Amino acid sequence: MDTISNLALGFQVLMTIETLGLCLFGVTVGMLIGVLPGIGSMAAISMLMPLTFYLEPSQALIMLSGIYYGAQYGNSITSILLNVPGTPSSAVTALDGYPLCKQGKAGPAIFITTAASFFGSCFAILCLALFTPVIAELALRFGSIEYFSLMVFGLITASVVAPGSQLKGIAVVLLGLVLGLVGTDITTATFRFTFGYIELTDGITLVAVAMGVFGATEVITNLSRPKHQRAKAQNVGFRELLPTGNDMRQAIKPMVRAAPIGTFLGVLPGAGATISAFVAYGVERRIARDRTRFGKGAIEGIAAPETANNAAAQGSFIPTLSLGIPGDGVMALMLGALLIHGVKPGPQLITENPEIFWGLLASFWVGNLMLVIMNIPMIGLWVRILKIPYRHLFPCILMLVSVGVYSVNNSAFDLMIVFVFTVLGFAMSLTKMSPAPMLLGIVLGVMMEDNLKRAMLLSRGDPMIFLERPISAVLLGLTLVVLLLPLVKMIRGHAKTE
Amino acid sequence: MGLLTNLGRALAIVAVAISVNVTASINPVMAGFPEKPITMVLGSTPGSAPDTLGRIVAERMANVLGQPIVVENKQGANGSIAATQVAQADPDGYTMMLMTAVHSITPTTRNDLKYDFEKDFRGVGMMASVPLLFVVNNDLGTTDMEAFVNRAKAGDIFYSVPGIGGIQHLATEEFSKRAGIQMTVVPYRGGGKATKAVIANEVQLFFAGIPPALPHAKSGALTALGISTPERSPAVPNVPTMIELGYEGLTADNWHALYVRSDTPNEIVKILGDALSEVLQMPETAQLFLNVGATPWIKGPDAQTAFGHSEVKRWRGVIEAAGLTF
Numbered sequence: 001m002d003t004i005s006n007l008a009l010g011f012q013v014l015m016t017i018e019t020l021g022l023c024l025f026g027v028t029v030g031m032l033i034g035v036l037p038g039i040g041s042m043a044a045i046s047m048l049m050p051l052t053f054y055l056e057p058s059q060a061l062i063m064l065s066g067i068y069y070g071a072q073y074g075n076s077i078t079s080i081l082l083n084v085p086g087t088p089s090s091a092v093t094a095l096d097g098y099p100l101c102k103q104g105k106a107g108p109a110i111f112i113t114t115a116a117s118f119f120g121s122c123f124a125i126l127c128l129a130l131f132t133p134v135i136a137e138l139a140l141r142f143g144s145i146e147y148f149s150l151m152v153f154g155l156i157t158a159s160v161v162a163p164g165s166q167l168k169g170i171a172v173v174l175l176g177l178v179l180g181l182v183g184t185d186i187t188t189a190t191f192r193f194t195f196g197y198i199e200l201t202d203g204i205t206l207v208a209v210a211m212g213v214f215g216a217t218e219v220i221t222n223l224s225r226p227k228h229q230r231a232k233a234q235n236v237g238f239r240e241l242l243p244t245g246n247d248m249r250q251a252i253k254p255m256v257r258a259a260p261i262g263t264f265l266g267v268l269p270g271a272g273a274t275i276s277a278f279v280a281y282g283v284e285r286r287i288a289r290d291r292t293r294f295g296k297g298a299i300e301g302i303a304a305p306e307t308a309n310n311a312a313a314q315g316s317f318i319p320t321l322s323l324g325i326p327g328d329g330v331m332a333l334m335l336g337a338l339l340i341h342g343v344k345p346g347p348q349l350i351t352e353n354p355e356i357f358w359g360l361l362a363s364f365w366v367g368n369l370m371l372v373i374m375n376i377p378m379i380g381l382w383v384r385i386l387k388i389p390y391r392h393l394f395p396c397i398l399m400l401v402s403v404g405v406y407s408v409n410n411s412a413f414d415l416m417i418v419f420v421f422t423v424l425g426f427a428m429s430l431t432k433m434s435p436a437p438m439l440l441g442i443v444l445g446v447m448m449e450d451n452l453k454r455a456m457l458l459s460r461g462d463p464m465i466f467l468e469r470p471i472s473a474v475l476l477g478l479t480l481v482v483l484l485l486p487l488v489k490m491i492r493g494h495a496k497t498e
Numbered sequence: 499m500g501l502l503t504n505l506g507r508a509l510a511i512v513a514v515a516i517s518v519n520v521t522a523s524i525n526p527v528m529a530g531f532p533e534k535p536i537t538m539v540l541g542s543t544p545g546s547a548p549d550t551l552g553r554i555v556a557e558r559m560a561n562v563l564g565q566p567i568v569v570e571n572k573q574g575a576n577g578s579i580a581a582t583q584v585a586q587a588d589p590d591g592y593t594m595m596l597m598t599a600v601h602s603i604t605p606t607t608r609n610d611l612k613y614d615f616e617k618d619f620r621g622v623g624m625m626a627s628v629p630l631l632f633v634v635n636n637d638l639g640t641t642d643m644e645a646f647v648n649r650a651k652a653g654d655i656f657y658s659v660p661g662i663g664g665i666q667h668l669a670t671e672e673f674s675k676r677a678g679i680q681m682t683v684v685p686y687r688g689g690g691k692a693t694k695a696v697i698a699n700e701v702q703l704f705f706a707g708i709p710p711a712l713p714h715a716k717s718g719a720l721t722a723l724g725i726s727t728p729e730r731s732p733a734v735p736n737v738p739t740m741i742e743l744g745y746e747g748l749t750a751d752n753w754h755a756l757y758v759r760s761d762t763p764n765e766i767v768k769i770l771g772d773a774l775s776e777v778l779q780m781p782e783t784a785q786l787f788l789n790v791g792a793t794p795w796i797k798g799p800d801a802q803t804a805f806g807h808s809e810v811k812r813w814r815g816v817i818e819a820a821g822l823t824f
Contacts, residue, residue, distance in 0.1 A: 046544040046571070050557050143700040184575075186685045189607070189662035189824055198582060198612065201575040269691065323697070324713045325690045332545030332690065339709065340550060342789040346713035410570055411579075450687065457684050458656060458700065 003129055010358030014366060019059050019359075026063040027367045030070020031374065034077075035382075037084045037397070038211050038404020041071040042330050049337060057341035058356045062363040064334050065317070069121060069364070072273070072313045073371050076113040076306055077382050081106055084215040084397055088206050088439050089273035089309040091214060092161065092281045095436055096294065096301030103297055107241030107383050112251050112299060113306040114375045116258075120307035121368045123259035124266065124314035129361055132350065136322040139267050144454035145465055147268070149475040151448040154275055155440070156479050158282035162434040163295020169437050172428070176441015177448075179204055186450050187457070199413040206274075206442060208405045208414040212421025213428065213435035215401040219394045220422065221429050241379050251303035254284050262308030266315025269327040270447065273309040273316075278440045280308035286485065295434075314364060321345055321357060531591060531766050532565040538756075539570045539584050540596040541577025546689075547709045547790060551626050551754055552596045554786050558777040563769070576600050576664070578611055585613035589759040591766035594622060599665045599752045602809035606817050607663045607824040616810060621802025622756035622767055623774045626787055627795040629731055629751050630669055631708045632724040632740070633715055635699045643723045643743045646703075650679040656701040657681050658692035663824055666692075668813060669726065669750035670705040671820040676745050696720060707752055708733065708791035726750040733791045753795065753809070755802050771799045 014020065033044045044067050052060030075086030080097035093113065100109040127135065142150070155173070162169030182193040183203035194200040243251075258280035265276035284300040285291055294301050316327040324346040326332035338345050343353055350357045385393070405414050428435050459465035467473050538556050542548045549571060556567040572580035577600055587593035597619070605615050613619075632643075640646040649655070659667040662685050674681055684701050686692040689710040696704040697719050704711065705726075712733060715722040722737045728749050730739055740748040756774060758767060777783055778794040787794055797805060 042544065046569075049544070049553060053554075053557065140694070140698045143695070143698055186687065187662065191610075196610075198575050198579055198610075201579075202573065269694065323694065324710070325694045326545065329543050329545060332543065334545070336545040336550040339790050340554065340786055342785075344713035344716060346717050347719060348713075348717045409574070410572055454684055454686075454700075457682060 006354060006358045007129065007362060009354060010360075010362030013058055013355045013359030014062070014362040019062060019363075020366070022055070022059050022063040023066050023363050023367050024370055026066020027070035027370050028374070030067035030072075031074045031371060033067065034071035034074025034086055036074075036400050036404060037078050037086050037215055038207055038401050039407055040087060040207065040330075040404075041068045042333070043407040044071075045330060045333050049333065052337050053340065057338060057343045057353075058359040060337050060341065061334060061356065061360050062367075064337055065360060066363070066367050068330055068334070069310070069313050069367065070371055072121075072310045073114065073117050073375055076117075076302070077110060080109045080113070080302070081382065081385055082393070082397060083218045084401070085210060087273075088210045088443070089277045089312075090305070091210055091274075091436050091439055092277045092305040093302050094214065095161065095163065095281070095434070096296070096298045099295065099297035100299075100302065101386075104240065105243075105297070106386060107379055108243035108247055109302055110379045110382060111241065111243050111376065112247065113302055114372060114379075115248075116251065116255050116303045116306040117310040118368055118372045119255045120259050120262055120309070120311035121314050121364070123307075124263040124311040125361065125364045125368070127263050127315065128318060128364070132318055132322050133347075135267050135318050136347070139269070139319050139323065141471060142268055144451040144458065145469050146471045146475070147270075148448060148451040148455055149466055149472040149479075150268070151444050151451065153475045153479045153482070154279050155444050155448070156482050157286065158275075158278040158440055159437065160285050160291075161278055161281050161440070162437050164432060164434065168431075168433045172433055172435065173437040173441045176438035177445040178441075179209075179438070180442045180445020181449070183446070187453050197413070199411060203446060204442065205405070205408055205411075205414045205417060206439065207408050208417035209421050209442060210439055211401045211405050212418040213425035213438065215397060216418055216422040217425030217429060217435070219397055220426050222390065223394065241383065247299055250299040254280075254300040254304040255307045257283060258304040258307035259311045262311030263315040265308070266312030266327070267318045269316075269319050269325050272328055273312040274439065274443050276308040276312040277305035278436075280304040286482065317360070321349055321360075322347060324349075531769055532563050534592065535566045535568055536560075536563070536592050536594060537568050537570055538594050538596055539572055539580045541573060541580035541598075541601075542571065543573045544571050547628055547707060547752075547792070548596055548598055548754055550709075550790055551628075551787065551792055554783065555625055555774070555777055558780065558783060559770075559773045562773040562776055576604055576608075576661070578604060578608065578613075581615070581619075582612045584757070585618045585759065587759065589761040589763075591758055591762050591770060593758070594770065595619070595757045596625070596754060597757050597806075598754050599750075599809065599813075602806055603663065603665065603668065603813045603817075605810050606814045616807055618760055619757040619803075619806070620760040620762065620767065621797070621799050621806060622758055623771045623799055624753060624755045624795045624797035624802050624805070625774065625778065626754040626792040627727070627751040628754060628790075628792045629708050629733075630666060630705050630726040631711045631715060631722050631734065631737070631791075632673075632703070632705050632726075633693075633696060633711045633720040633722050635696050635702045636719070636721055637699050638702050638721075640723070641721060643738075646723055647677045647679060650677070650681060655679070655681045655703060656684050657703040657705070658684050658686055658695045658701040659704075660686055660689040660692045660707070663822075665750060665752050666705050666707060668816050668820070668822075669748075670703070671822060672750070672816050673705065673740075673745065673748060675820055676748065693720075705750075712791045731791075731793070733788060753805075754792070755797070755806070757802075757806075767799050 075090040076093040079085040079090045079094035080101050083094050083098040085091040085094050261280050262276040284304045285294045319325045320331040540552050556569050560567040584595040693710040695701045714720040724740045725737045
């Protein structure tokens with residue numbers, strides 16, 4: 001019953017007015033930041049960093065992490081209402097969230113994503129509390145070879161995310177993989193496809209791509225339609241804000257499936273929220289009885305990715321705290337905050353500074369609860385955005401997108417990227433291609449290439465290594481199963497009809 | 499109680515940072531430089547060692563100078579994007595750049611830089627030294643450098659680096675050459691992932707920047723065999739220096755220094771340099787630095803400029819001796 005006494009210690013740390021206040025402050029800032037398209041938690045956290053010099057380390061971490069997971073709640077709101085994802089990880093939510101909104105179900109959709117976010121977070125927190133050392137050990141077993149196989153699995157599973165033509169979906173993924181090549185070759189440090197632009201040497205900024213192909217493209221697509229076909233201001237009554245019992249029942253199973261996927265991918269440094277949302281969506285679509293509902297407002301299509309990306313956000317604390325290895329930039333920033341206070345993250349953190357680890361864990365529960373309590377009444381407010389005439393709305397969207405993209409690298413060049421990808425996005429929308437798989441391709445492309453090259457260096461060029469390592473072999477086996485699944489279904493279908 | 503005062507102080511600082519004009523009006527004595535906020539540009543991501551150290555110093559220098567210092571992360575291309583921007587800023591001292599050893603390496607490894615490190619920049623002063631820690635995987639069973647070198651002679655050793663052509667890569671190559679061994683480099687993106695690789699025994703060695711490696715060396719997850727400082731570091735007092743181990747001259751501290759454009763007036767550079775050295779002499783700065791594994795390092799503007807030039811020569815020599823091509 002160690003866990004219970006540890007959690008008691010955690011709540012003891014948390015239950016002071018100042019600490020709770022900082023937690024509330026963190027999650028509120030995070031939630032608001034999350035709603036704004038393009039602006040990630042990174043900007044907010046690095047601005048508030050100097051403030052933490054004057055706080056206890058546990059309080060500093062509670063506040064900063066509140067911003068991080070708070071932002072995961074808000075980012076699906078604009079995906080659903082405006083088809084403008086707040087972050088790349090919520091791009092998937094727009095696929096079914098926006099159609100739901102068009103059907104007048106924006107309120108229920110936001111309610112479900114909030115519930116899904118809460119469920120995903122709770123599941124991951126539970127894993128944190130019970131299994132952190134075990135999970136950390138597992139994360140260490142994942143070397144370059146296992147990562148590569150995992151990326152193959154992720155790519156194949158999620159390649160069906162695009163609604164409509166399968167072939168177009170694959171073409172778009174491939175385009176994404178190609179775009180992922182832009183940047184610096186990891187083994188030689190040579191610049192590739194940068195065309196002399198020094199800003200491209202670290203690759204194309206993902207947020208800028210997402211804002212181009214979703215945010216700005218959506219605005220232009222909308223404005224290019226004849227007047228009567230444009231997005232119209234909607235009137236939403238209060239009773240339409242809550243999902244029906246049927247909606248909730250549809251959401252539960254996807255949530256249960258997506259939570260472990262998200263937690264697991266969150267634990268692996270570098271894999272993170274974006275991939276987990278895609279994979280969770282892909283899994284739902286693969287196992288669905290009626291695949292055609294996806295992309296037209298399937299409840300599973302919003303419940304699964306939102307559960308997964310929140311679980312991943314929470315899960316990414318495991319390697320950060322227990323191994324001292326940050327999964328992404330924001331986590332690195334939080335490690336920095338701990339280091340400044342002389343707290344060494346790593347295996348000994350949980351034993352040497354239990355008040356930090358368990359205090360943080362307790363704050364996760366409370367912070368998530370605060371977020372749900374704040375978010376549910378806010379739904380009515382968010383949905384009212386739809387009442388604003390589009391001619392007033394679109395300049396705001398474009399401005400927020402620009403500010404958000406600029407804030408990622410403090411780079412005006414990234415605004416040019418948005419422009420280029422708006423043109424591409426518009427062309428894709430004319431040809432009825434969904435840009436979502438392209439984001440996945442960009443994220444996975446770099447990681448797959450890096451890990452493949454490392455694996456080949458380590459095995460001295462022997463590709464059999466992918467089958468010799470057990471974890472890797474299992475993942476490749478699963479990939480094969482996913483690939484053969486449609487074939488099996490087809491044969492069975494034939495057998496039945498005959 | 500103490501906490502509430504701390505909170506109050508923290509809020510006060512945020513208020514100062516936000517209301518720039520208000521600050522200026524309550525400091526009428528501060529005539530002349532600086533009259534407006536100063537920007538400190540750095541070429542790496544938030545949370546990296548330069549970022550952490552830069553923010554510690556920026557915050558205290560702001561108190562000394564009476565103007566906020568805004569830290570701006572312009573990561574990418576080994577800090578070249580940031581340096582290009584600063585080289586094009588006005589030479590008025592309001593744009594400083596936090597440079598690290600990599601800025602003395604890129605003049606040799608890159609032929610496409612849009613600035614000249616030696617001609618376009620002058621030092622404000624040295625800031626910190628971040629040593630490299632020679633950490634090896636425990637399963638290797640080598641607890642001292644001699645055993646490691648013998649083991650490396652006997653068989654394949656892989657080592658990780660956070661990027662090709664960085665100081666960790668060059669220092670390891672310099673070491674291999676001196677020790678007469680051959681090892682294979684496996685590149686990762688970032689020090690955290692390179693550290694994870696050596697803990698997981700994917701590679702056996704990482705000549706790491708101390709921040710990501712220190713917690714693991716202390717917990718025993720990795721074995722530290724040497725450190726690149728001229729003298730032993732207070733962060734790991736029981737780890738011998740590379741010099742003690744017989745590698746004379748193998749000091750490869752990652753230096754962190756402030757630079758401005760070379761045509762910035764002397765008086766302004768002096769004001770900034772004095773503020774920097776005042777901050778570095780504060781005991782709490784040293785303590786915060788030590789938490790990250792760094793130590794304050796003081797050098798005046800001219801000494802820093804000269805040091806930067808000598809570093810370019812030094813790394814060029816290492817690259818040529820190791821026969822590395824980029």
